[in-house]
Amino acid sequence: xxxxxxxxxxxxxxxxxxxxxxxxxxxxxxxxxxxxxxxxxxxxxxxxxxxxxxxxxxxxxxxxxxxxxxxxxxxxxxxxxxxxxxxxxxxxxxxxxxxxxxxxxxxxxxxxx
Amino acid sequence: xxxxxxxxxxxxxxxxxxxxxxxxxxxxxxxxxxxxxxxxxxxxxxxxxxxxxxxxxxxxxxxxxxxxxxxxxxxxxxxxxxxxxxxxxxxxxxxxxxxxxxxxxxxxxxxx
Numbered sequence: 001x002x003x004x005x006x007x008x009x010x011x012x013x014x015x016x017x018x019x020x021x022x023x024x025x026x027x028x029x030x031x032x033x034x035x036x037x038x039x040x041x042x043x044x045x046x047x048x049x050x051x052x053x054x055x056x057x058x059x060x061x062x063x064x065x066x067x068x069x070x071x072x073x074x075x076x077x078x079x080x081x082x083x084x085x086x087x088x089x090x091x092x093x094x095x096x097x098x099x100x101x102x103x104x105x106x107x108x109x110x111x112x113x
Numbered sequence: 114x115x116x117x118x119x120x121x122x123x124x125x126x127x128x129x130x131x132x133x134x135x136x137x138x139x140x141x142x143x144x145x146x147x148x149x150x151x152x153x154x155x156x157x158x159x160x161x162x163x164x165x166x167x168x169x170x171x172x173x174x175x176x177x178x179x180x181x182x183x184x185x186x187x188x189x190x191x192x193x194x195x196x197x198x199x200x201x202x203x204x205x206x207x208x209x210x211x212x213x214x215x216x217x218x219x220x221x222x223x224x225x
Contacts, residue, residue: 006156034213043119043203043216044157089157099145099207101214105156 003027004092006104014112019077021107023090028071030092034101035064035075038087047088048075080111115140119204119217126224132177132191134220136204139185144206146187147214148179151201163187199224 005024013019032051036044050057050064057064063076087108091101116139138144148160159172161179169179176195180188205214
């Protein structure tokens with residue numbers, strides 16, 4: 001039972017353009033969602049989050065949109081930079097206790113100069 | 114400030130050999146601790162979590178075990194490694210239920 005899904009395994013964009021990474025979820029009770037960024041051979045780092053009571057959260061070049069009716073969230077990166085090339089994971093609380101997070105499969109973003 | 118240490122960074126082990134990966138957290142007390150694995154081409158899979166010393170919960174049946182002998186120490190072990198145990202192992206911590214994680218730098222395990 002995969003509660004958080006990222007259906008696009010990879011995305012390739014040109015530097016300066018917009019990157020849009022998508023995530024779908026099945027549990028309408030999730031309180032919040034997070035995006036993590038991961039470089040090869042490193043641990044993921046927190047990027048941005050959004051509460052379920054909001055539909056948008058912005059932090060610099062990164063904006064996360066939440067569409068609760070569609071159970072869909074997306075991460076927009078504008079403008080994209082080569083240094084943004086990484087694997088991006090969306091995540092949601094994985095259960096009712098102990099702070100577990102359920103992660104999507106990840107999307108590999110490649111930004112070409 | 115809080116930091117998380119995970120070692121070794123890379124490990125190549127033969128099938129059937131034992132495994133011990135260690136994770137320690139500094140600068141905090143009573144963290145929730147987690148072991149995740151990222152297999153090739155796969156997402157992050159939660160293996161174990163711990164809310165206190167000696168308290169371990171397993172998410173998936175497997176060839177691995179975990180222990181928490183001290184408040185800020187989390188150990189991942191195996192008595193006999195399988196080829197399928199290869200992957201990138203990540204330790205993470207959080208202080209409060211519902212918070213985001215801080216991940217360690219990971220261990221790349223290759224079982225040959």
